[in-house]
Amino acid sequence: MTSVEEPARPNGRIRDAARTKAEILDVATQEFARAGYDGARVDEIAARTRTTKRMIYYYFGGKEQLFTAVLERAYTVIRQAEQELDVEHLDPVAAIRRLVELTFDHHEAHPDFIRLVSIENIHGAEHIAASEKLGKIGSPALDVISRILETGQKSGLFTADVDAVDLHAMISSYCFFRVSNRHTFGALFGRDLVDPGRREHYRNMLGDMVIAYLTADRSED
Amino acid sequence: MTSVEEPARPNGRIRDAARTKAEILDVATQEFARAGYDGARVDEIAARTRTTKRMIYYYFGGKEQLFTAVLERAYTVIRQAEQELDVEHLDPVAAIRRLVELTFDHHEAHPDFIRLVSIENIHGAEHIAASEKLGKIGSPALDVISRILETGQKSGLFTADVDAVDLHAMISSYCFFRVSNRHTFGALFGRDLVDPGRREHYRNMLGDMVIAYLTADRSED
DNA sequence: TAGCTAACGTACTAGTTCGTACATTAGTAA
DNA sequence: TTACTAATGTACGAACTAGTACGTTAGCTA
Structure with missing residues (x-):
């Protein structure tokens, strides 16, 4: 023991x-x-x-600085995980899908982190603003997305007019919401977004969605 | 005065x-x-x-019951707005796009509601659970989505395998995140998701995404 | 081994915060 | 006009909570 x-x-x-x-x-x-x-x-x-x-x-x-320290460490862990992203050897479509899956898995695996971020948003991100550390970390994931996007757009595979930050927001919103809002969503609509039995379905759904968006036929525009 | x-x-x-x-x-x-x-x-x-x-x-x-009452009223307002949705005279693609736009606008117009929902999720939706009112309200929006989806799927226009609840989650997540997480997102990535200048862009982006997902060519599957 | 300091523990306080006991009055019905 | 009750105001208290004053000790270094 x-x-x-x-x-x-x-x-x-x-x-x-x-x-x-x-x-x-x-x-x-x-x-x-x-x-x-x-x-x-x-x-x-x-x-x-x-x-x-x-x-x-x-x-x-004090309490305030303790919370800031908690946030700093939580974000550091996330960023370290992002640095281990290894998807750029894949073709753009597969790379994006893999990235989506990893983002999905990561959100699911870190509900505490998601709660902390929700809490920090309730408080207007004032602790992040007060932290010297957090401003400078940057986001490895963003760089990865950026490069995949460029490759895909150059080759004509990706037709959508998005940059890395917006695509990141799109992917994150779905992954985040599924965890952060599962209680109210479950209570109101009677569906558990984190039900293990539906996990694969939601995981594929997001991948399909992002790929469909990026590669949609826009010849009619 | x-x-x-x-x-x-x-x-x-x-x-x-x-x-x-x-x-x-x-x-x-x-x-x-x-x-x-x-x-x-x-x-x-x-x-x-x-x-x-x-x-x-x-x-x-008491404080607890007051918060429950606040939630009850907030949700009632939302549901009433949903009852005025009038999109079913449009073809399925246009109807979904219009629904997306209205959802987008509604989230943007009610940041307080979004904060309340975030807060309620931090507390595990215990006040919703304690409320008799909130369980029974249902969601008019869900019925609308359900009917549009059925029409679109029957006609073969929509190829995606989703039901109304999942599509609602998909649309909501993006609209919700954009408002709820704007502070941390802005602080970390330097982009204001609620910037009026980018509003149209994000609004179209979500519409494009949902339509692309629903109508994607799945003949290769 | 003496002495120094970073690391730690105890006990307390000042201020806050939810909640309530008790007193009062506006409006209504007989 | 009287009497009654729903609605309202005042003043206070008990419990909690962040933060601190002060005292102690482990472990290192000269």
Whole structure:
């Protein structure tokens, strides 16, 4: 039952700044995602940590900065995943479809991240604005989309007039909504958007949609 | 400067249950949309009303029930708008495009509603679940989509294998995301999804996408 | 091994916030 | 006009919550 990172030290306290900080961030991520910024309780975060509330203020300064730190780490994880995108060896259509699938999978696998982003939007993205880190990260995914799009458009395969940012918005909106709005959508329309049994259907649907849009016959325009 | 519903009565109090209730709901909608459920302050709502906090508890029972009432009214307004949809005289392609445009416009025109729905999702749609009203409203839009889809599929114009609920999700996700996530998206990618100058572009983009998806050549499948 | 400091814990406070007990009055019906 | 009740206002309290003052100790370094 003993966790990996548990040096056997009967009742003396252990000093490990990095571990303490990481643990606070872990718990804070859960708590903020669970209850929203204002709903989250600093005391609750502290209680679920091996350390005390004092340490939250010691390392992060306050609730506001803690939430910013949580966001920073969450976005960093996402960006790292994006850096491992490896689809450019495929032809443009296959590459886009693969990218869509990976985006879809990634959203599904990180519901906490989606909740944090929803929460941050309720607050007008003020924490992102306050963070130096987050402005500069950029988005590897955007670069990938950009290059695929260029190849596809040059070859005439892609007829749609979109750039990478707009296409990214299109893909993300569907993936995001499916997770973020599943509760109200389920309650109102009686359909669980995250039902594993319908997963493949929705995954293909998005791919079909994006490909259909990009490659549609526009000769009549 | 005197508002329409202001009977001239110097300093005696006016008794009008309906008006008081409506005014509380108006202000509460703004306050909840502004700050989220936990961020909203009952005292703040009361202060911005011509009545007092006492009346909130008198009419609604508590903060929780007030939020539920706010949601109920917001959804009622949406459903009423949906009942005025008049697109079925058009051919299926034009009807869908028109429906998409109306959905797009409606989301843009009601950012407060979108915030409320985001907030309700953070809380797992528990207030919708607690409301008897909201379960039974149904969705006129869904019926409209359903009929258009049937016509289009029978005629062979629509080749996609979707039902009304899934198509509704597809259309909504884009319209919703554009408003709900505009802050984080803008902060991270430097593009304002609600920029009036790009409005037409996004509006057409969604129409093109949905039509392309529904009518795509699937002979190769 | 002495001493220093980063890391940590305890206990408390000031301010906030939902909710309510109690008092009052406008409008209505008899 | 009287009496009654729905509607309203005032004042307050109990519980919560972010943040802090102050004291302690682990572990490193000279």
